[in-house]
Amino acid sequence: MSETLQNESLATDPDTNRLERAPRRSTWSAYLHSPLGVAGGAVLVLVVLAALLAPVLAPQDPSTADLALAFHGPTTGHPLGLDSAGRDVLSRLLYGARTTLGGAGLAVAVALVLGVPTGLVAGYRGRRFDGVASWLVNLVMSLPAMIVLLASRAILGPTVWVLMLVMGVLVAPSFYRLTRGVVADVRGELYVDAARVSGLSDARIIGRHVLVVVRAPIIIQAALVGGIAIGLQAGLEFLGIGSGDTPTWGAMLNEAFQNIQRSPGLIVWPGLALGLTSASLVLVASALRDALEGAGGARRARRRPAPRTSTTPVPVPAPVPSSAGSDVPRGGLLSVRGLAVAYGTDDDAREVVHDVDLDVGPGEIVGLVGESGSGKSQTAFSVLGILPRGGHVVRGSVTVEGQEVLELDERARRTLRGRVVAYVPQEPMSNLDPTFTIGSQLAEPLRCTLGLSRRAAHARVVELLRQVEIKDPERVARLYPHEISGGMAQRVLIAGAMSGDPRLLVADEPTTALDVTVQAEVLALLRRLRDERGLGVLLVTHNLGVVADLCDRVAVMQDGRIVENGTTAQVLRRPEHPYTRRLVGAVLDDAPCREPWEPPSSAPDRTEATA
Numbered sequence: 001m002s003e004t005l006q007n008e009s010l011a012t013d014p015d016t017n018r019l020e021r022a023p024r025r026s027t028w029s030a031y032l033h034s035p036l037g038v039a040g041g042a043v044l045v046l047v048v049l050a051a052l053l054a055p056v057l058a059p060q061d062p063s064t065a066d067l068a069l070a071f072h073g074p075t076t077g078h079p080l081g082l083d084s085a086g087r088d089v090l091s092r093l094l095y096g097a098r099t100t101l102g103g104a105g106l107a108v109a110v111a112l113v114l115g116v117p118t119g120l121v122a123g124y125r126g127r128r129f130d131g132v133a134s135w136l137v138n139l140v141m142s143l144p145a146m147i148v149l150l151a152s153r154a155i156l157g158p159t160v161w162v163l164m165l166v167m168g169v170l171v172a173p174s175f176y177r178l179t180r181g182v183v184a185d186v187r188g189e190l191y192v193d194a195a196r197v198s199g200l201s202d203a204r205i206i207g208r209h210v211l212v213v214v215r216a217p218i219i220i221q222a223a224l225v226g227g228i229a230i231g232l233q234a235g236l237e238f239l240g241i242g243s244g245d246t247p248t249w250g251a252m253l254n255e256a257f258q259n260i261q262r263s264p265g266l267i268v269w270p271g272l273a274l275g276l277t278s279a280s281l282v283l284v285a286s287a288l289r290d291a292l293e294g295a296g297g298a299r300r301a302r303r304r305p306a307p308r309t310s311t312t313p314v315p316v317p318a319p320v321p322s323s324a325g326s327d328v329p330r331g332g333l334l335s336v337r338g339l340a341v342a343y344g345t346d347d348d349a350r351e352v353v354h355d356v357d358l359d360v361g362p363g364e365i366v367g368l369v370g371e372s373g374s375g376k377s378q379t380a381f382s383v384l385g386i387l388p389r390g391g392h393v394v395r396g397s398v399t400v401e402g403q404e405v406l407e408l409d410e411r412a413r414r415t416l417r418g419r420v421v422a423y424v425p426q427e428p429m430s431n432l433d434p435t436f437t438i439g440s441q442l443a444e445p446l447r448c449t450l451g452l453s454r455r456a457a458h459a460r461v462v463e464l465l466r467q468v469e470i471k472d473p474e475r476v477a478r479l480y481p482h483e484i485s486g487g488m489a490q491r492v493l494i495a496g497a498m499s500g501d502p503r504l505l506v507a508d509e510p511t512t513a514l515d516v517t518v519q520a521e522v523l524a525l526l527r528r529l530r531d532e533r534g535l536g537v538l539l540v541t542h543n544l545g546v547v548a549d550l551c552d553r554v555a556v557m558q559d560g561r562i563v564e565n566g567t568t569a570q571v572l573r574r575p576e577h578p579y580t581r582r583l584v585g586a587v588l589d590d591a592p593c594r595e596p597w598e599p600p601s602s603a604p605d606r607t608e609a610t611a
C-alpha cells in the first residue's frame with residue numbers, strides 16, 4: 001500500500017499508524033447510562049406489571065362495595081384504605097391501571113398505524129398521494145377535538161376504549177406531519193439516491209434508510225401522545241364523561257375530589273399514579289431518543305466534511321491514431337442518441353439538455369466535460385434513469401448493450417442499475433448512510449439484488465474492499481462512515497458500484513471532493529478496473545486534468561449541447577469549437593506539464609494500476 005493510502009487510513013490517528021475507532025455504545029447500553037431514563041423505565045415497568053398482575057395482586061374485587069367501611073383508613077386487608085362506597089382503593093388502583101394504560105396504548109397505536117405509514121409514503125413519494133393525504137389531515141386537524149370526543153361518546157357509548165380510539169384518529173395527523181417532514185428531508189439525502197441507484201426497491205429503502213431517521217422523533221411523539229391520552233382520559237372521567245362503572249384513575253380522582261373535605265388522602269393515590277406514569281413516559285422517551293440518536297444521529301453529526309478540489313495541471317497527452325473526432329464510432333455498450341431532457345410540465349417545460357449524442361464502448365473511458373450547469377449530470381442521470389423530480393426525457397434514445405433504457409419500467413431499470421450500469425457519485429461521505437457500518441451498507445444490495453446469504457455477502461464485501469485496494473478490509477467493513485477518510489469513502493463507493501459486476505460505470509465527478517494525491521489514486525483505481533474488467537466508464541467532470549489523465553475520448557458540453565466530441569488528444573491539443581478552446585485555454589497556462597501519475601515504487605501490489 002502506498003504511503004498516501006496509509007495516510008488515508010491514518011486520518012484519525014497519525015501517531016499509531018492505525019485506524020482509530022470512536023468508542024461506540026449499543027442503543028441499550030447508551031440507554032442504561034441515563035439515570036433518569038432508567039428511573040422512568042423502572043417506574044413504567046412496575047406500573048405495567050401491576051396492571052398485568054392486577055387479578056393476582058388486588059386484595060379484592062375493585063367493584064365490591066361495603067358502605068359500612070366507607071372512608072375507612074388503611075388496614076391489613078386494605079393497605080390503601082377504602083373509598084366513599086367502601087371499595088378497596090388498592091384494587092381499584094391496580095385495575096384502573098389496566099384501563100388507563102390500555103386506553104392510552106390504544107390511542108397511540110391507532111395514531112401510529114394511521115399517521116406513520118401515510119407520512120412515510122407522502123414524504124417519500126410526494127405527488128398526488130401527498131396532496132390527498134395532506135388535505136385529509138388538514139380536515140381532521142380543523143375538527144374541534146373535545147366536541148368530537150363528546151359527540152362520539154354520545155353516539156357510540158360511554159366506554160373508555162371508544163373514546164381512546166377516536167382520540168387516536170384525532171392525533172394521527174401529528175404523526176403524519178412529523179413523519180412526512182422528516183422523510184421529505186431524508187429523501188433528498190445522497191445516500192438515499194445511492195441506495196436507489198444500487199437497485200434497492202422503495203420499500204427496502206424506506207425500511208432501512210428512512211425509518212431509522214424518523215424512529216427517534218416518533219418515539220418522543222408517541223410518549224407525549226401517551227401522556228396526553230392518559231391525562232385526557234382522566235380529565236374526561238374527572239368531568240364525569242367516562243363510563244362510570246369501570247375503575248380508572250380518572251374516575252378515582254373524580255370520586256376523591258368530590259369527597260376531598262371528608263377524606264383528603266383519597267386523592268393522593270390516583271394523582272400519584274397519573275403523575276408518575278406521565279412523567280416516566282416522558283423520561284423513558286427522552287432517554288430512548290438520546291440513545292437512538294447516539295447510535296445513529298451522532299454518527300450523522302460527526303460526519304467529516306470532505307476536502308474540496310484543487311486544480312490539477314493538465315498534461316497534454318500525445319496524439320494517438322484514432323478514427324474518432326467528427327466521425328465518432330457508435331459505442332457498443334452505451335449509445336445515447338438525440339437525448340433531450342426538460343423540467344416542468346408540458347405547457348411550461350424548460351429544456352436543459354438538447355439532442356445529445358454519446359457513445360461508450362466496452363473498456364473505454366469517455367469524459368463528459370463542461371462548465372457548471374451545462375447539462376452533464378442530467379445526461380448521466382438519464383442514462384441511469386434517476387432524473388430528479390420534475391425532470392423527464394422529452395425525446396431521444398438511450399441504449400445499454402442494445403437495450404432501450406427509456407422504455408423500461410421501474411422494476412426493469414432497478415435490475416439494470418447495479419448489475420449492468422453502476423454509479424459512483426460525487427460526494428463520497430454524503431452517499432454513505434451514517435447509521436450503518438460500511439460492511440452492512442455494501443452487503444445490503446448484494447443480499448437484495450443478488451440474493452446472497454448474510455455470510456456470502458460479507459465475504460463478497462471483504463473481497464470487494466480488497467479489490468479497491470483497501471488494506472485490512474475486514475476491519476474497514478466494521479467501521480462507520482465517519483470513521484474513514486474521504487478517499488477511503490470513495491473507494492468504498494467504487495467497491496459498492498462494482499458489487500453487481502457491472503459493464504458500464506457512470507462516475508459523476510468521482511474525485512472532486514478529494515485532495516490531489518488521493519484523486520490520482522482513485523483515478524488509477526478506475527483505470528485498473530477498466531483494464532481488468534473491460535469496464536466502460538462515462539466520467540462526468542469539469543476537470544480537464546482528470547480527462548487528460550484517464551479518458552480515451554471526451555465530449556464537451558455547453559448549454560445542454562455537445563459542442564465537440566473526439567479523442568482526448570485531439571480535443572485537448574487541437575480544440576475546434578470556440579468554447580472548447582476557451583475551456584482548454586482557461587486551464588492551460590504557462591505552468592509546466594506534470595508527468596502522468598505513477599504509483600510509488602514501494603507499492604508492489606499496485607504497480608499494475610498504471611501499467
Ligand SMILES: Nc1ncnc2c1ncn2[C@@H]1O[C@H](COP(=O)(O)OP(=O)(O)OP(=O)(O)O)[C@@H](O)[C@H]1O
Binds near residue numbers: 371373375379389
Ligand atoms: N431539479 C432541477 N430542476 C430544474 N432544473 C434543474 C434541476 N436540476 C438541474 N437543473 C438544470 O439543468 C441544467 C443542467 O444541470 P446539470 O446538473 O446537468 O449541470 P452540470 O453540468 O452537471 O453542472 P455541475 O457541474 O454544476 O453539476 C442547469 O441549468 C440546471 O439549472
